[in-house]
Amino acid sequence: EEQLVESGGGLVQPGGALKLSCATFDFTFRSYWMAWVRQAPGKGLEWVASIKHDESDEFHVDSVRGRFTISRDNVKTSLYLQMNSLRAEDTAMYYCARIGWYGLVGYFDLWGRGTLVTVSS
């Protein structure tokens, strides 16, 4: 069964760092773009970052650019999000998502269950 499993979340102090991981199962990971999407408690969804299938390019939302870095390991079939200089407003459930394509239209067709990041002193 195709599956995404996030890990690495937890409680961290403001200014701290955390690295999220997303393990993938039963699909050809190296063929897919991947993304991180977050959801603050009681709020809506926010796209955070995407990475091309071959690591040739990455995209980040302005609010995390320079602090967060998306990366992947196509041998380990895993996706990562390195989060530095964390702020209270980064508190959220972080979802790993696979990007599917219909022509040039991308969409998130497979999601993990999420890992919770709490930034608080």
Added chain:
Amino acid sequence: DNQMTQSPSSLSASVGDRVTITCRASQRTSTYLNWYQQKPGKAPKLLIYAASRLQSGVPSRFSGSVFGTDFTLTISSLQPEDFATYYCQQSYSFPQTFGQGTKVEI
């Protein structure tokens, strides 16, 4: 950024009702618009991609349409399992943006 505005923010409906949710883009989006369903404590689930294409395994009572920069998600006959929050998302340009969500309640 391309702001996506959903309406209404919430609605109350009964089983069997026809429900329509609208998403308006602030910039050109073409058909790069997707719809997701999220239930409490769960990850979002893809319903519709490219404005009108039904994701595999999603019931045919869900449909999507577009007119200019206005997008519509329609549930033709609401079922008990459809009570959830629905989000639109544009993938035409970065940053990709979601609507604020529409909560469908009993």
